[in-house]
Amino acid sequence: MTWASIDLNADLGEGFGRWTLTDDEQLLSVVTSANVACGFHAGDAVTMRRVCERAVERGVRIGAQVSYRDLAGFGRRAMDVPAGELAAEVAYQIGALEVFARAAGARVSYVKPHGALYNRVVHDEDQAQAVVDGVLLTGERLPLLCLPGSRLHAIAEKAGLPPVSEAFADRAYTAHGTLVPRGTEGAVLSDGEAIAERCVSLARFGTVTSIDGKPVPVRARSLCVHGDTPGAVGTARRVRAGLEAAGVRVEAFV
Incomplete structure (x- = not known):
């Protein structure tokens, strides 16, 4: 299945105290959904409040990006x-x-696991059930x-x-349709134009080329650009421009 419209999401609020990582202001001018770190892998109260306020100003949906409790490992260590x-x-x-979404005049619209938890619930029945129970x-x-x-x-x-199928703009895929582990060479993509082209293919045809060159069906309602990837803002802009040029509307799924 392909889509006349697609959501564009990014991980935001991934800082803590005086340490910042994601360019929240610029990304919120591009994306339609914001996966906001909730304090377990990144994020603090002030950051969550600020991102929620800015998201509401821009008409961007607010999502809770939940994680294992792993600040030191940025939520990417197996636990x-x-x-x-x-x-x-x-x-x-x-x-x-x-709390902060309501204070800004909105609500949490959806949930997305982060990092190691996201990868774990692809295959692990018990951990997936725990996320749903949460x-x-x-x-x-x-x-x-x-x-x-x-x-x-x-x-x-x-x-x-409601499950919302997601694809990743800047991550490589295996021939089985799963993400290539981050420690593998070529797992994270950086060529903005190439990323934009593959996102158009994902939205229009429901396919992506795997890391070993094979076409893989990946039917997604939302596309993710990682906010912590170098050049994330430029990549997100290229992706959105490419989608719109191809006649695909970019809009939130909720």
Whole structure:
């Protein structure tokens, strides 16, 4: 399935205290959905509040980017967290962001796992169920951004949480439609024009070329540009311009 419109999301608010990483102001002028760090891999109260306020000003949807509790490793280290604990921590992160979203005049519109948690719930039934249980703890049936064909996608759908299939603009894919691990050469892409071209292919034809040159079906409703990737703002602008030039509307999925 291809789309007449597609969402463009980015990871934002990924700083802590005096340390900053993502160019939130510039990215919010391009994307339609903001995955806001909720304090476990990055982000603090002041940053969450500021990003929510700016997102509302720009008409950008606010999403909770939930993570394992791993500030030192930026949420990208593998961790073993008991399911009950993980569910509570997912709900905790969503609740923290919801306070600032409401104060800015909006609500948390969706949830997206980050880093190691995102990769884990592609295959791990128990951790995927814990993420879904954490969302349900909030009392809201929020959409979940996830990899198409993942365990999280299936479990979310079964639980009545709308799964939103996502593709990554700046990450390489395996022949099986999963992301190439970050430690592998070529896993993170940097050529803005090439990234924009593949995003048009994803939106119009539902395919992407894998790292070994094979076409892979990846049908996604949302495209992610990583906010911490060097040149992220320029890449996001090229992607949006390329999509619009190809006749694809760029708009939020919720």
